[in-house]
Amino acid sequence: MVAERSAQRLPRLALLLFCAAYVLPGLFGRDPWRNADLSAFGFMASIAQGSAPWWQPAIAGIPAEGGPLPYWVGAAAIQALPFADAAFAARLPYALMLVLVLVLVWYSSFHLARTDAAQPVAFAFGGEAQAVDYARSLADGALLALIASLGLLQLGHETTPELLQLLAVSLYLYGLAAAPYRPSKSRWAILGALPILAASGAPAVALALSLIGAWLCRRSRYLEVRSLTLWLLASGCLAAMSAWEFNAWAWRIKGELDLDQLLRTLNLLAWFCWPVWPMALWTLWRWRAHWQGRHILLPLIAALIPLLTSILMGGSDRALLLSLPALAVLASFALPTLQRGIAAAMDWFSVFFFSAWTLLFWLHYISMHLGVPRTPMTNLRRLGLGEEFEPRFSALALVLAVLATAAWIALVRWRTARHQHALWKSLVLPAGGVALCWLLIMTLLLPPLDFIRSNGPLVERLRAHLPQNANCVAAPDQSLATLASLQFQGRWRVDAQHSLQNTRCSHALQSNSQEIPSGWSVVAAVSRPSDKSGGFLVLKRP
Template identity: 30%
Template sequence: MLTYTPPESRALEKTHEKPWLLLLLVFAWLWPGVFSHDLWNPAEPQVYAAVAHFLDGGRAWVPEVLGAPYFKVSPVYVWAAAGFQTALSPWAADAYSASRFATVLFTALGLAACGMAGYRFLGRHQGRSVVLILIGCAGMVANGHFLSGISVEFAALGLCLYGFSLAQTRVIMASLLLGSGWALLSLSAGWPVAAALMLMALTLPVSPLWRVKRYYITLIGALAVALPLISAYPFALYHTDAAALTQWRQQYLWGIFGGSTTFQTAFSLPYYLKNLLWFAFPAWPLAIWTASRLKLWQERWGVLALAWLLFIGLLLAASPGRYQNHLLWLLPPLALLGAARLDGLRRGAAAFINWFGIMAFGLLAAFLWLGFFAMNYGWPAKLAERSAYFSPYYTPDINIMPMVVALSFTPVWLWAITRKHIKGRQAVTNWAAGTTLVWALMMTLFLPWLDAAKSYRPVVAQMAAALPDDIRNGGHCINIDADAHAARLAWAQYSPLDLNTGHNCRYRLVQTPLHSTAPQGWQTVWQGARPRNKTEGFALWKKAS
């Protein structure tokens, strides 16, 4: 007798995919760059100073750097970094590495949320594809590993996307995710970004696909969660530090547009479109492919992605500040669009992405291995010469553990790219594996070389070696200008000297353009700068007798 089995009751088709391999790849991608290096510019010294101040008894709601409120990092990130440093340092990791665990936490949370959103919107395989596309994007690499509050923004965006995917099925969970995502976004990226996504949520019912009762209930619940949480920050500032609240209102109230006294706009669309080409590759070509194959306005996720790109795109286009990291706000919808039709990618297009990734990452990996031999063994000589030019403070440093890690990544990547019958998902997997390989090689083979070029420690050590005997013996103090932020942060981290911000010392440490001369009445004792930095230098001056 013929019987009918409803589609939702049929057994799922067997698959040869191994989800644990995705987890292994993401795990391998997350950790290189977290350990064994100093604080690198531009954000790490300031963020770490805020974490250190909080651990020394600073206020929970007002991160401080050099005695002044620092609103460029979310308090949530400072709390998490301080917690990891307290729990893990020094027995499991140094203080810098332990603090970077906060970035790993928020990045992993964002990836998991975006992956679950892809699963809910597109199906069981596409959620993995969303994650693979994200970790394959160049813009995610540095933002997902260093001390920076941008990882909190990514986590908040992931929560929002996941909340939207549940809005018509699990109302309570969706309300909590959306509300907490908006609140976290307002505390990390500024409330205009959160307001843009909230306004987008209110306009989604323009499409009949979102004009359902459950979505309206979700909206009400999400606003009920978000609005009290968003208002908690200025309320806490009001009751803990009225002066900080005034500064926040005057300079940071409008987020990327400034504050009440510094508000401004500009036309930045060309800048962001130009940088999106590398920042969001391969997400944007795959998103264009999906748009060419489907009528996006006929899909619930398509309407959401288009609205997201429109609202955030308008916000970026009017932004007066031009920061590449802000393009991270566009990655979740682009990855969602890119994953939607990945299985339908033509074999020729998939082969091209795979071939291009193999050639690009293979050549980069070969160059990194060659560069490693050049900077440590002097061969090839020309490459060794260029290596010394860009990082002159580096001394050959070969550690067995980084070598083991680098040697283990290379054959795994070679195994991945030799698979046959490459389709869209396999091509994206190989791309993500190539990104992971190159990043891992850079953060193992090249880590000491990069650290010598990007850290302030060698510069501080140079000045320490040049100090006159009267300073070594404690006979004289060193004055430093209060607005020399980079110098104050660097010497606070890497020097035991107690620098004085007064004006009564015989010696003076200044942050000045490179090769500048001392003013009348002063003599230059020492000058230095990080390698190839033509705009920022440091000098120690001595008052003429």
């Protein structure tokens, strides 16, 4: 039973500020980070700059695996914004994808909460929550649960194919959830979601979602949902055709399923899906008598397929990412039944955990610019900054960080000063804490983090030994991220297809653990500032 006062919605301005504080930090002022973020940008830049065809993105001649659709999006953005930095231009449509994921999760939870089986029990003398108000309140909770998910924090802000896959899965979830109320929109959502998912590198997941979704629709009591069965099968056929045409089929199952691998996956699940996984389990327990209802069964199956895929892929966090929208929706249905003690524990854990991290970030920032206390900056230099890093001050970053910290203090005071009745109250502090920490990292600590995570310092060290007018630089057996840095940050022409014995390049780059081939001499040994061991050798033909 849910009282009318508990079904109040989160103020729209506050909800928009939550989303802005989560999406916008990290969009500006940074280089692509190793490894997947940088290599994906390299494929996009290769298309945009004409060094690789649209149909086959490649870095230094090494083709991309999976479908090319994610790289087309980034390349089109780079070409559409020639006046902007290429990395920022490629990142912009992916930020819009993250916004769409948040919107689709909100509407998926909203439509599922409107079904009869999901509605709370009416009071004997009235005063219960109205259906639409109840659905809005749960939808706000689902959005906050997704923002609070730790696994989405970094991967959701990268420029990688997995974010387009996440959008496709969210679109699929919305299509099935909204079918009884928005049949036309649902059909188009389903028809587009699975081909996009397959063309982004996850065709097997797309086919599994197609077949299981068709089974779910076939057994539904809603006529509009049953009519969606053929659309799901058609979408699955389009997904298979697009994967075949884009050569996106690949065998990614790693090894055999054993106890050690299962334990590693459970460990990944424990932190990656926090706090939605315990709330999802609570939902399954409290709604166990209604588990066949579409508001439980649909998100449950949509979460289990990526989870099974992650296990089969050896505990892949990027496969597990696709389960977060469904888990967030499932977690929202725990809110009406969440006991006060559990909610209080979540609140106080969030207050202490995120406040401690906030204090730590501010101490490192003060140490970086004022030198007091000395220990935090000393630890940063030991971790990888070295002596090359010079802190740079940004007044805008400082103002944003101060405002975010003040907003966190106000949020904590609001939540703990009096008893709140809104259903989503238990997720305000977890979501606010994640958004706060991400904003502080991307403002106060962005310069040192960018220095450590990007390949920019490596490229600057290489410039002293690799002439800009070299005919080309041979770099066989190097990672895609390193090749992308050489080609699109260093502006060298790179040959990664030929061995050092067969290349025509005048200079070369190889790992210092490899033997120096005959006919080459060592110019210098270069490493990233953050590398404690390993590095590269710059070679030249005598």
